[in-house]
Amino acid sequence: MLKVRNLTKSFGANTAVDNVDFAVDRPAMIGIIGASGAGKSTLLRMLNRMTDATSGQIEFEGREVLKLSGARKRAWQSDCAMIFQQFNLVPRMDVVSNVLHGTLNARSSLATMFNLYPNADIHRAIDILDRLGIADHAAKRAESLSGGQQQRVAIARALMQDPRIILADEPIASLDPMNAQIVMDALRRIHDEDGRMVIANLHTLDTARKYCDRVIGMRMGRVVFDGTPAQLTTGVARDIYGAGASFSEAATSTALESPESAAAKALHEAEAAV
Amino acid sequence: MIDLAAGQTGKRHVENVQAAYMEMTRRKRLYGAAMLAVFVALMVSGFRLADDRSAGSFANGISNIFDFPGEVLREAGEKITLLPALMVKFFPSLLETINIAAASTLLGAMAAIVLSLLATRGLARWPRLIAVVRRLLDLLRAIPEIVIALVLIFILGGGPVPAMIAIALHTVGALGKLFSEVNENASLKPLDGLQSVGASWTQRMWLGVIPQVAPNYLSYALLRFEINIRASAILGFVGSGGIGYDLKNAFSWGQGRYDEVAAIFLLLFGTIVLFDQLSSHYRNKLTGKA
Numbered sequence: 001m002l003k004v005r006n007l008t009k010s011f012g013a014n015t016a017v018d019n020v021d022f023a024v025d026r027p028a029m030i031g032i033i034g035a036s037g038a039g040k041s042t043l044l045r046m047l048n049r050m051t052d053a054t055s056g057q058i059e060f061e062g063r064e065v066l067k068l069s070g071a072r073k074r075a076w077q078s079d080c081a082m083i084f085q086q087f088n089l090v091p092r093m094d095v096v097s098n099v100l101h102g103t104l105n106a107r108s109s110l111a112t113m114f115n116l117y118p119n120a121d122i123h124r125a126i127d128i129l130d131r132l133g134i135a136d137h138a139a140k141r142a143e144s145l146s147g148g149q150q151q152r153v154a155i156a157r158a159l160m161q162d163p164r165i166i167l168a169d170e171p172i173a174s175l176d177p178m179n180a181q182i183v184m185d186a187l188r189r190i191h192d193e194d195g196r197m198v199i200a201n202l203h204t205l206d207t208a209r210k211y212c213d214r215v216i217g218m219r220m221g222r223v224v225f226d227g228t229p230a231q232l233t234t235g236v237a238r239d240i241y242g243a244g245a246s247f248s249e250a251a252t253s254t255a256l257e258s259p260e261s262a263a264a265k266a267l268h269e270a271e272a273a274v
Numbered sequence: 275m276i277d278l279a280a281g282q283t284g285k286r287h288v289e290n291v292q293a294a295y296m297e298m299t300r301r302k303r304l305y306g307a308a309m310l311a312v313f314v315a316l317m318v319s320g321f322r323l324a325d326d327r328s329a330g331s332f333a334n335g336i337s338n339i340f341d342f343p344g345e346v347l348r349e350a351g352e353k354i355t356l357l358p359a360l361m362v363k364f365f366p367s368l369l370e371t372i373n374i375a376a377a378s379t380l381l382g383a384m385a386a387i388v389l390s391l392l393a394t395r396g397l398a399r400w401p402r403l404i405a406v407v408r409r410l411l412d413l414l415r416a417i418p419e420i421v422i423a424l425v426l427i428f429i430l431g432g433g434p435v436p437a438m439i440a441i442a443l444h445t446v447g448a449l450g451k452l453f454s455e456v457n458e459n460a461s462l463k464p465l466d467g468l469q470s471v472g473a474s475w476t477q478r479m480w481l482g483v484i485p486q487v488a489p490n491y492l493s494y495a496l497l498r499f500e501i502n503i504r505a506s507a508i509l510g511f512v513g514s515g516g517i518g519y520d521l522k523n524a525f526s527w528g529q530g531r532y533d534e535v536a537a538i539f540l541l542l543f544g545t546i547v548l549f550d551q552l553s554s555h556y557r558n559k560l561t562g563k564a
Contacts, residue, residue: 096295114306115302116303119296122292122295122296122299123292126288126291126292126295127288130288130291135287135288135291136291138291138294138295139294139295139298
């Protein structure tokens with residue numbers, strides 16, 4: 001369904017994404033890993049058409065994504081939701097309004113200027129928030145929520161778009177391990193339950209191994225690995241990160257299931273029980 | 275597609291949240307609609323009142339709005355070959371206008387630096403006088419240039435000097451306020467350093483504060499220079515020389531001199547665009563990558 005062919009992006013003399021080529025034939029959860037500066041973010045931004053490609057092709061079910069413009073480009077963006085590292089919500093608006101922004105592509109500018117949305121959409125937004133466990137915060141301002149909660153609001157905004165693909169650009173890089181797990185679980189559930197394609201940039205190996213069906217490794221703009229998590233050995237990881245023999249996997253780990261966080265969880269539960 | 279059976283909390287609870295949010299939304303929309311109605315009512319009644327109090331009617335007058343510019347343009351078009359010569363003829367008055375603006379900006383900015391330092395908490399030489407200096411700056415800002423100019427022309431007679439003084443006084447008030455806001459963001463650490471070696475207040479300000487704030491000062495002064503060129507052109511209308519005086523004469527002569535009006539407008543427009551571009555270029559340089 002998604003075909004990326006010879007996709008290249010150069011900034012002046014630098015090539016951020018170099019001849020990237022891959023195809024996805026059914027909705028999958030795909031992790032893109034690599035060191036910072038490997039071109040992961042630029043690749044996702046090109047898929048969403050926030051950044052224009054220098055050359056190459058992106059095809060989604062017969063749609064030539066790179067050739068779209070104007071209203072048809074915006075319709076594609078509505079089909080292809082994006083989740084950001086820094087959440088990118090409107091801080092001073094309430095949570096439900098932020099989620100309703102997911103429907104902007106289908107609404108007139110004038111109605112949205114006065115924050116007028118159909119009641120059915122408002123109900124659906126709150127249902128989505130409930131699904132992500134944050135319905136109680138519906139009327140609060142987005143800025144008053146914690147990072148993990150804000151990221152879930154961002155995921156709710158993405159779901160509100162009813163998208164075919166969800167792109168997640170380092171969705172857990174600014175979260176603590178507990179919230180990172182909640183957010184990754186949510187993304188995985190969306191893939192499992194709704195059958196949506198999820199493409200996530202991750203910079204940690206263990207997250208990619210745990211959650212993804214397929215892993216693409218990038219180094220200096222090129223795809224250097226494309227396979228299942230099982231094929232992702234320490235030797236391959238060394239190539240992706242361009243590290244020497246001293247490379248340790250712990251260096252790229254958020255330690256989701258580390259003893260400390262397990263202990264913290266147990267402590268939290270004990271407190272809740274008291 | 276979104277099947278929401280897998281909610282985290284009970285169905286009842288979600289319905290409560292939805293009801294509460296809908297209630298809030300309804301209230302907000304009601305307030306919004308009421309505000310809109312009040313706004314429209316005020317605009318309509320205000321417009322009617324203003325229209326009643328005006329000598330002519332807006333509705334009848336609006337159709338004539340392009341008559342005058344049309345007349346000017348027609349005559350200027352007929353005499354278009356004369357325009358370059360007229361521009362050369364009026365160029366000295368343009369220089370006078372720019373000179374008035376430059377001198378008043380320079381004098382005004384120098385006075386503004388001193389007064390702004392005296393009006394900034396933490397820097398002022400006499401902290402008790404901060405309020406007095408600030409009110410003085412308010413006063414200078416509050417009186418329109420044209421009023422000061424009219425008084426001075428009455429005392430000193432017409433010419434560029436009253437205009438220069440009038441604009442300089444207004445500039446002191448405007449820049450003094452902006453400069454003192456810049457001063458507030460200056461770091462006090464260099465001042466402590468200079469005080470520890472026994473420097474006087476003037477030395478501390480000149481060597482400790484000015485180097486920190488000079489780029490911002492210059493940027494605001496350039497912006498003010500631009501504004502002052504316009505102000506000095508307008509003051510020509512009340513008899514203080516420069517290109518504004520020529521413009522007024524050409525205007526009051528009426529038909530037959532509209533080619534002069536067009537030439538002066540072109541000169542003035544070109545000058546303002548030129549200085550606008552120059553100053554925004556230098557201001558970007560100063561505040562951006564400096």
